[in-house]
Amino acid sequence: MAVTNDIPWLNDDEQHMWRQWMWLNAELLATLNREMQADAGLSNPDYQVLVVLSESPEGRIRVSDLAAALQWERSRVSHHVARMEKRDLVCRRGCPDDGRGAYVRITETGQAAIERAAPGHVRTVRKLVFDALTADEVTQLGEIFHRLRSRAGFSTE
Amino acid sequence: MAVTNDIPWLNDDEQHMWRQWMWLNAELLATLNREMQADAGLSNPDYQVLVVLSESPEGRIRVSDLAAALQWERSRVSHHVARMEKRDLVCRRGCPDDGRGAYVRITETGQAAIERAAPGHVRTVRKLVFDALTADEVTQLGEIFHRLRSRAGFSTE
DNA sequence: GCCACATTGGTGACGCGTCACCTATTTGAT
DNA sequence: ATCAAATAGGTGACGCGTCACCAATGTGGC
Numbered sequence: 001m002a003v004t005n006d007i008p009w010l011n012d013d014e015q016h017m018w019r020q021w022m023w024l025n026a027e028l029l030a031t032l033n034r035e036m037q038a039d040a041g042l043s044n045p046d047y048q049v050l051v052v053l054s055e056s057p058e059g060r061i062r063v064s065d066l067a068a069a070l071q072w073e074r075s076r077v078s079h080h081v082a083r084m085e086k087r088d089l090v091c092r093r094g095c096p097d098d099g100r101g102a103y104v105r106i107t108e109t110g111q112a113a114i115e116r117a118a119p120g121h122v123r124t125v126r127k128l129v130f131d132a133l134t135a136d137e138v139t140q141l142g143e144i145f146h147r148l149r150s151r152a153g154f155s156t157e
Numbered sequence: 158m159a160v161t162n163d164i165p166w167l168n169d170d171e172q173h174m175w176r177q178w179m180w181l182n183a184e185l186l187a188t189l190n191r192e193m194q195a196d197a198g199l200s201n202p203d204y205q206v207l208v209v210l211s212e213s214p215e216g217r218i219r220v221s222d223l224a225a226a227l228q229w230e231r232s233r234v235s236h237h238v239a240r241m242e243k244r245d246l247v248c249r250r251g252c253p254d255d256g257r258g259a260y261v262r263i264t265e266t267g268q269a270a271i272e273r274a275a276p277g278h279v280r281t282v283r284k285l286v287f288d289a290l291t292a293d294e295v296t297q298l299g300e301i302f303h304r305l306r307s308r309a310g311f312s313t314e
Numbered sequence: 315g316c317c318a319c320a321t322t323g324g325t326g327a328c329g330c331g332t333c334a335c336c337t338a339t340t341t342g343a344t
Numbered sequence: 345a346t347c348a349a350a351t352a353g354g355t356g357a358c359g360c361g362t363c364a365c366c367a368a369t370g371t372g373g374c
Contacts, residue, residue, distance in 0.1 A: 009279060014287055017299035023228075024302045025182050027311045045330070063353060071180075076331060078354050083329070100339045100352040122166060130171055132308045137301060142174035144294060145181045151289045154184045202360070220323060233361060235324050240359070257322040257369045 028128060035124050040117035045080055046089065047121065050114040053090065053106040060105035062095065089113060185285060192281050197274035202237055203246065204278065207271040210247065210263040217262035219252065246270060 010018060029044065036042045042050070052069045053059055061069070067077045081104050084090045089110035095101030106114075130138065148154075167175060186201065193199045199207070209226045210216055218226070224234045238261050241247045246267035252258030263271075287295065305311075 010282070010287070013292070013295050013299060017295050017302065018282065018286070020299055020302035020306060023311065024306050025186075026228075027306065027309065029182075031309070043329075064351085071183075073332070074353065075333080075355085079331075080329095082354085095352090098340075098352075100337095102353065125167070125175065128309045129175070129305060130167070132305050133301070135170070138170050138174050141301070142170060142177055144290070144298070145174065145177035148286060148289050149177060149181050149184065152184065152188070152285045154180070200359075221321085230362070231323065232325085232363080236361075237359095239324085252322095255322075255370075257367095259323065 031128065032121065032124060035120055036117050039120040040113045042089075042113055042117050046084060047114065047117055049080060049084065049104075050089065050106060050110055050117075053104065054111065054114055058105075059111070060093070060103045063102050063104060066104055084110075188285065189278065189281060192277055193274050196277040197270045199270055199274050203241060204271065204274055206237060206241065206261075207246065207263060207267055207274075210261065211268065211271055215262075216268070217250070217260045220259050220261060223261055241267075 033044045036044065036047055048070055049066070052066055053061060063077055063081070064074060066072075066081075067074045070077070072080075081090060081092065085092060087109075088107055090104050090106055093103045093105060095103055133141070190201045193201065193204055205227055206223070209223055210218060220234055220238070221231060223229075223238075224231045227234070229237075238247060238249065242249060244266075245264055247261050247263055250260045250262060252260055290298070
């Protein structure tokens, strides 16, 4: 009951690496999500939004710019911001210059939440990833990931 | 408007690597999903389920075993199988030995779908990942990912 | 046999993410 | 000034994923 293969399959080494990679991805993301949920009631996407907002001048940014910064669809931003607004993490304001536009602004609650979440987030990344890698490995991985991204046409250009 | 940091932050190299990694993950997953959707109307999770089923004797497996094989919650399996059943990719049968149990079986349609999807899937993984890596790098990455997983207590056993 | 307890699988609610599509506003060619 | 086209943002439907919870069935102690 196997799949017919008339295409160059992955060899054992490749298969092993690919599987480890995919598992690790899922596990890392799940762990980060869980820890931040526990620390500050934030999901991963919540955190990403708040990071961008908290790094923006005056803690506010146009929806489209937020979408660009996160590489999200505008519709996704819209949905997510709507959910976050209900929890008072951000608020939306009309844009004076452009009648179509809207600003997303971080609230006091949002600011507090990200400040509560950030240290644990970094600690976890450090513990799960960087503590188990040498400086050389970090550099090399950075180079490899960057290479794969450019070859695949993913570059940020 | 930045986050206060009283915790050892990531240095530039680490930050760069981490960002590339997270971007690459998202991009790879999205690409694989998109291609399989186009090739065979399957999502990534659909594919994973069908792979396990097609590798099982007689193309059927107990729900709990499927959950274990995929490292999914049983509830997730239940939801996903229900959706796939509507599309006639799999079907559910009661289990004769255990009145609580249920078998999930791959259908003709499901078998056809995975056979249509598999070559393109492998081709894409090869193109996006392995064509840009040396054999040594593959081995090394496999070792690194495995190391991170065991240190984090993610090991499969 | 009886009963506490564990296990199997499923459901509903809700957050996340995409797609198709919509309205309102701005822009720019004429 | 006018009007077609582009752009900003939002909405609804639906698939994906988790959590809390449930009914049904099996298991072991007595």
